[in-house]
Amino acid sequence: MKTFNKQEGLLSLLDEDFNKGHTRFHRWHIDAPLYARDPAWFTTLRCFKRPMEPELTIHRDDGSGQTMQTEPGLTAFISNVQAYDLMSEEERKIADHSWVEYAPHPYQWMGDCKSKSHGLGLVNRSKEKTTEQLSPYDKKDVKRYPMVWVNPTTRVDEEPRVVEDVAEIREWLAKIQEQVLKPEYVMLPKVVEGDIVMWTNYQMFHTAVDYPSHYGARTMHQANIGASSGPIGPVPIPVSS
Ligand SMILES: [Fe+2]
Numbered sequence: 001m002k003t004f005n006k007q008e009g010l011l012s013l014l015d016e017d018f019n020k021g022h023t024r025f026h027r028w029h030i031d032a033p034l035y036a037r038d039p040a041w042f043t044t045l046r047c048f049k050r051p052m053e054p055e056l057t058i059h060r061d062d063g064s065g066q067t068m069q070t071e072p073g074l075t076a077f078i079s080n081v082q083a084y085d086l087m088s089e090e091e092r093k094i095a096d097h098s099w100v101e102y103a104p105h106p107y108q109w110m111g112d113c114k115s116k117s118h119g120l121g122l123v124n125r126s127k128e129k130t131t132e133q134l135s136p137y138d139k140k141d142v143k144r145y146p147m148v149w150v151n152p153t154t155r156v157d158e159e160p161r162v163v164e165d166v167a168e169i170r171e172w173l174a175k176i177q178e179q180v181l182k183p184e185y186v187m188l189p190k191v192v193e194g195d196i197v198m199w200t201n202y203q204m205f206h207t208a209v210d211y212p213s214h215y216g217a218r219t220m221h222q223a224n225i226g227a228s229s230g231p232i233g234p235v236p237i238p239v240s241s
Helices: 015-019 080-085 089-096 166-177
Strands: 042-049 056-059 067-070 075-079 099-101 144-146 196-200 204-208 219-225
Touching: 075 080, 089 166, 196 204
Parallel strands: none
Antiparallel strands: 042 196, 042 219, 056 067, 075 204, 099 144
């Protein structure tokens, strides 16, 4: 039986439905280690092989009822520049003046967390690891990035408010980011064998879209172009201690 917990944003997807072509976005992300190295400026993905049919229906499965059609084996994109454009003045002001300090080894830290049904953000279940549970780390490699990434400009900053509660941060981000997660704003480039898709990694979120394995193999070659400098915000942020 399907259970939808609105608070958790979790809806279990039955194998039976998945095999009939009911799918979801996997996990929206940019390609970024978020520890030690800065994220690549650009990412390229070359389609080597993918199944071309049958069509699938992507469901947000968050109670919104939103769906869209796709061929199997594609990568979906949404624009974070567009998400910024859709924000209110007040939200933009907060985001412009905010920064994020990531946990050391952030993917280990969130390793036991679950994504929401639409793949954007995590469910708050206090499953994040403590720093003591993580592999040894070097404090100087912990990343602190501005929330908004721009070309260099500087403005006067205000007194910062440090928010330690990840649930509060996720709730604030979800309201903003979910505005851009709509079929009319999602791009699903129809790559065929031999095509290369290349995108600005600092501006776009992307995700795989799951499909039943019996549709056939999906093979992509990925190359990231190393960054000679990391993201810069609209206002200077304090340097990590
Ligand atoms: Fe990726």
